Amino acid sequence: MCRNHATVRSLLAELVGEATGPTVADMEAGLENFSRGTPRNVDSLLVVVEPYFRSLETGARAVELGRELGIPRVGAVANKSRSAEDERAVREFCEGRGIPIAGWVPFDEAVLQAERSGMALLDHRPESPAAQAIASVADSIAG
């Protein structure tokens, strides 16, 4: 390993904490980085969840940990919903746990196609439902 995770986590926390402009940090997957307080300095924590139980459980725990760190805005982004049933499952779960939903991004082939062709979603299909949905998340955060 080139560098240990602890250094990366401190670096992320400090960089984001001192950044003055708009900053988006893509964190390591999972919860381990929360125990080191990696996201402690952000204004918003977006926890991406998929409509299946293990993803929702991990997401709920991330939301709790984010709140414990004192992050002012914490919410879920419900990704890859394929149906009204998926949406209902996510909504019920989040309501039950008191988790605000910051956005809905539908399942979208355009995301898979962009990944396969090694392109950004915004360059591949800016008009796709997923891109439009992420734009509304951006609006609600920035607005």
Added chain:
Amino acid sequence: MRIAIAGKGGVGKTTIAGTLARLLGRREGSALAVDGDSNPNLAVALGLPQSGAMSLPTVPRDVMEKRLVDGEEKLVLALSPEEIAQRWGIPAPDGVRLLILGRVNHAGTG
């Protein structure tokens, strides 16, 4: 406006992070995207070419230094985020600068 994107692996964090960073860059004129994953792939989600994505520079660990804060030794930044972004930031579309924090070297040379 500082946003962290978290979640279980494979849920689509990176696509959302990259797309958000570009949209905020468009809106605000510039944005910083920080890849904290040990298997970094935010570059491609931001629109940088896939070829060469694995050889993009990472932020060296000596931008952090140990300092005594309230009698406790802490790792703090030795340079400002702006300086770090200038030196190691990779320009991406829509005024985004990408900082890659670490990469696990599977070849075991690190």
